Amino acid sequence: MRIGEIAGQAGVRSSLIRYYERIGLLPAAFRVSGQRRYDASVLRRLAVIDVAQRAGLSLDEIRHLVDAGSEPISDRLPDLARRKLPEIDALIDRATRVRSWLETAAACDCQTIDECGLFDAVCQPVPEAGTVKRSAHPGGSLTQGLRGRSQAPTRRT
Amino acid sequence: MRIGEIAGQAGVRSSLIRYYERIGLLPAAFRVSGQRRYDASVLRRLAVIDVAQRAGLSLDEIRHLVDAGSEPISDRLPDLARRKLPEIDALIDRATRVRSWLETAAACDCQTIDECGLFDAVCQPVPEAGTVKRSAHPGGSLTQGLRGRSQAPTRRT
DNA sequence: CTCGACCTTGGAGTCGGCTTCAAGTCAAGC
């Protein structure tokens, strides 16, 4: 199949497929007089990339995972997986909090966000609510610190 | 408290707080001869923004939620919440799939990604595995279509 | 043999989310 067909079936633009190839997320496609030809397996790959990315992995991280698959798995895969697990747990946790709050908000008629319990729904039980203060030791702050950010994707389209 | 102190406690840069104020995510701070002064409540706000953002809401969406709180809740809040719920459900679902795969990967010694079941762990049970083909009707494709992307944040720092 | 649809490449542009920089202001201690 040519790139346009793949793109159509995957629901992405051809430019994205070329871009992924360029940055090493997809292996260089087989060419017929310059034009890329694919078999259906690239659709799986694209699906995996999509899900992983939406789950908060960067293209670079995904590339490591996927690279590992094209040749004997590098010893970096289990390491990466172990490093990434707590992050994704945190993501799921946050998303769950926000979800539950959104659920409330979808039905409520409070006058302020705080009446809706946004903060409490969304943040870890803070040691002393009201006394949201803390010694400014770097990294240790509100709800285990806003710091240490390094999450998730940006999606347009 | 001055901006630097808030930033320290929240574990972010002052520039981020100014930026959030600029784009309307934080209300314009009270000034003392030009310099911003805050009370601790802004820490809650920052925490909420952080969690929501990491849960996949854009700053713009968060602004709508948070705007609504500063004045009587706009009628857009429940709407936004209802629109956002399925998205966040999808996010949680994807993250959960990836999580379970990562868990496997952390312990495995397979030779290829596919042996690790990346695709199967990460994608919806596809109608006919192997027959990953479909009529290219826009939006309807692999794993309910990669299309319609519009998720989650980008975080550096 | 031409036409139109589709493909190629490299490079520039866009967008969200920030940070950095330059040039200047403020306040507290010596």
Place this chain on the structure above:
DNA sequence: GCTTGACTTGAAGCCGACTCCAAGGTCGAG
């Protein structure tokens, strides 16, 4: 009064993830 460190602003820069564009190549139907 002067220095020092934290603050101010606006503008520019950066990064990830893409898309778009121009100038051309490929190919199958008519």
